[in-house]
Amino acid sequence: MDDLVIGIDLGTTNSCVSVYTKGRTRILENERGGKVTASFIYFQPQGGIVFGEHAKTISVHKPENGVYEVKRLVGRKFDDTYIQKTLDYFPFVISSGVSNVPIISFKQNDRKIEKTPQELCTIILQGLKKYAEEKLNRRVNKVVITVPAYFNVTQREVTLAAAKDAGFTVFKLLNEPTAAALAYYFENDITENHISLVYDLGGGTYDVAVLQKKFDTIEVLCVGGGTQLGGHDLDNCILDYILEVLRKDYRHKAKTDADDKRRLRIKCEEAKKELSSATEAVITINGMIPKHPRIIITLTRDRFEEKASKLFKKTVDILDNCLVNSKISKQSIQEIILCGGSTRIPKIQEMISEYFGGKQLNKFVNPDECVAEGAALQAAMLSTRNG
Numbered sequence: 001m002d003d004l005v006i007g008i009d010l011g012t013t014n015s016c017v018s019v020y021t022k023g024r025t026r027i028l029e030n031e032r033g034g035k036v037t038a039s040f041i042y043f044q045p046q047g048g049i050v051f052g053e054h055a056k057t058i059s060v061h062k063p064e065n066g067v068y069e070v071k072r073l074v075g076r077k078f079d080d081t082y083i084q085k086t087l088d089y090f091p092f093v094i095s096s097g098v099s100n101v102p103i104i105s106f107k108q109n110d111r112k113i114e115k116t117p118q119e120l121c122t123i124i125l126q127g128l129k130k131y132a133e134e135k136l137n138r139r140v141n142k143v144v145i146t147v148p149a150y151f152n153v154t155q156r157e158v159t160l161a162a163a164k165d166a167g168f169t170v171f172k173l174l175n176e177p178t179a180a181a182l183a184y185y186f187e188n189d190i191t192e193n194h195i196s197l198v199y200d201l202g203g204g205t206y207d208v209a210v211l212q213k214k215f216d217t218i219e220v221l222c223v224g225g226g227t228q229l230g231g232h233d234l235d236n237c238i239l240d241y242i243l244e245v246l247r248k249d250y251r252h253k254a255k256t257d258a259d260d261k262r263r264l265r266i267k268c269e270e271a272k273k274e275l276s277s278a279t280e281a282v283i284t285i286n287g288m289i290p291k292h293p294r295i296i297i298t299l300t301r302d303r304f305e306e307k308a309s310k311l312f313k314k315t316v317d318i319l320d321n322c323l324v325n326s327k328i329s330k331q332s333i334q335e336i337i338l339c340g341g342s343t344r345i346p347k348i349q350e351m352i353s354e355y356f357g358g359k360q361l362n363k364f365v366n367p368d369e370c371v372a373e374g375a376a377l378q379a380a381m382l383s384t385r386n387g
C-alpha cells in the first residue's frame, strides 16, 4: 500500500481524481460527494483560500477574487495573443510579471496579492491532494497527472513544478487522449493494433487523437485540437444571442456590465446543459433592465445548434485535418471514444457519427471520469514497475 499512486485529470473547468485498487479504478470524491471538482479558487477578501465547488458558489460575493480556467494560462507569456484576447473576459486582473509571466492580482484585507499561473495550479493540486487523502485516510504524494496532448514543453514544465510545490512526486505527465484510451482498453478486450479515436471536448479545450494499441503501450498516430474551443465558447455563443435579443426586443442599449454578463453566462451554461436532454430551455433575467424587471427568453435546441454551428463544424474540420494529414482513413477507426462534458450535446454526437458514415459512438466510457481513470491505471502500472 505504500506505493499508492493516484491519477489526476487536471481540467480547465473540472478536475477528477482516481486510484486503482483491488483490480479496479475508483473515483475519489470531493467533500460534497461529487466525482468532479470545479478547478476554481476563491481568495476570500478577509484572508483565506477556498477551493473547488464551494469557491465557485461563494465567488459571487467578489467575482474579481474568483480565479478559474488557470490551465488556459499555464506556461503562456503575458503578451501571448490568447491572453491578450481574454483580458476583458476574466473578472480577475491579469498583468505582466517577471520575464513576461502573467500575474493574477486581487485584494485581500486591502492588500494586493499576486499569483502566477503556476502558483494557482499548485493551489488546485493541493486541494485535490487533500480530498484524496481524506478519502483514502492516508498520505498520498505520488501522482500521474494528465495534460492535453498539445501542451508544449513549457506548459508541461510549469505543471510539473506546480505539482512539486503541492508536495507531489510526479511519476508521469500523461496525455489526456492516451489516458482515455487506457480506460477504454481496460474495460474492453482489445486486440493488437486496434485503432481508436478520442474526441475530447471539455470546458476550455478540444483534443482529438488517433491511437493504436501496440503490445502494452499505446502509440499516438495523430493529434489535433484547439485551445479556445470548448464548452465556455458555446456558453458565449448563447450569451451573444441573449444580448442580441435584449437589444432588439427590449431596447437594452446600455453596455452590459461585467457582473451582469457573468450572471447571464451562468444561466447560459445551465440552459446549454438542459438542451442536451430537452428541446427547450428557459432563461429568466431579473432586475437587469429597469423597464422590464422580469424577462423570460425561451431558447430552443434548434436555435442553440444554429448559433453554435460554426464551433461544432470547427471540431469536425480539425478532426478531418488530423486524419487527412496523417493519411489515416475513416474506415480504419475501429472505435470512437467521446470524453469531456461537452460531448453530451446531441448535435455533436450526431455530427461525429455522420462524419464516420453513421458509425456508432462508444458510450460506455464515462466522459467525466475516463481521463482520471486512465491516469490511475497508468499510475498503478508505473508503481508496480518501480516497486
Ligand SMILES: Nc1ncnc2c1ncn2[C@@H]1O[C@H](COP(=O)(O)OP(=O)(O)OP(=O)(O)O)[C@@H](O)[C@H]1O
Binding pocket: 010, 011, 012, 013, 014, 015, 036, 071, 201, 202, 203, 204, 205, 206, 230, 231, 232, 269, 272, 273, 274, 276, 339, 340, 341, 342, 343, 344, 345, 367, 368
Ligand atoms: N449535459 C451537458 N450538456 C452540454 N454541455 C455539458 C453538459 N455537462 C457538462 N457540460 C459542459 O462540459 C464542460 C466541462 O467539461 P469537462 O469537465 O470535461 O472539462 P475540463 O476537463 O475541465 O476541460 P478541459 O478538458 O478542456 O481541460 C463545461 O463547459 C460544461 O458546461
Ligand SMILES: [Mg+2]
Binding pocket: 009, 011, 012, 202, 203, 340, 371
Ligand atoms: Mg478534460
